[in-house]
Amino acid sequence: ITRNEKFVSDDTLFEYQKKIIENLADTESCCIVGKCADYILRGHTNVVSIYVEAPRSFCVERTIEHMGVTEEVAAATIKNTDKFRADYYEYYTHGNYWTNPVNYDMTINSARVGIDDSVKLIKEYLKIKGFI
Template sequence: MENYVVTFARGFGTGGKEIASKLAKELGIHCYENRILTLASQMSGLDEKLFQEVNEKVRSNGGFSSFLKGLPRAKSYISRNEKFVSDDKLFEYQKQIIENLADTESCVIVGKCADYILRGRPNIVSIYIEAPRDFCVKRTMEHMGVTEDVATATIVHTDKFRADYYKYYTHGNYWTNPVNYDLTINSEKVGIEDSVKLIKDYMKIKGIIK
């Protein structure tokens, strides 16, 4: 069977990462999220901290070059005498990793605009996980051990980062637009385990898995 990729976009606190991980485990394939940052760092020769700084965020304070200026011995972060002038270059490295993964193996990819990057390819299933705010707040409080106010603020800010990032790197597309995805799932109503089952059933309908 040909390679396939399941991409996940998710609201903070929805359980989207857990669903993605469980799906990958049941399918016997890798789940990539922050490991993409590690791979991009290895490929580029740049410190992984630079990729973490722009992980699904768009910076408004001068971006990559501004960040470098604030680092001691900033030149140590540059390899092969390349000059980097914006966070766009960091995104391009991540994009190359995502494309290489799709070329070489079946996998699950969480975030990073993967649905947009891989659009038009065969055997790509794009999932969006969302849930009501109360559900997300409760999950965040439980998983992070924080107060309701902190959980709410974390959700609001993280989802804004992800939406802005998606809009910027997909040239104006909206992160929450259901047209971008094969399935949009309410994880509160469907549940974590049944969300995994639902996605697998859809993949069977599409003939991607048996």
């Protein structure tokens, strides 16, 4: 299928995903990663939005470790993925920026805090908010 022969447009797909995200949030406890869920659910009271950030070098090291690729491939993959995420978020949130900490309840630098302690912080925050 070529780009012009898409069965569903990107905007239509986003609207379907938005409905699914809203339905999930309204009916059960769930964890949604990405897909502008923080923006889609911004009016809901039973939502916690968390942004996990790390320096590029840390992300490159983790990508090499998990994907088994070269540093160049890891860096290019991250650059492309981050550009796609930023463009997607800005488009579907009408000009907001994906990395803006104002969009989230909590922002964590996982390189400084560490992966395991980041998980502990998130769990503790969820306890404080009464979710667990």
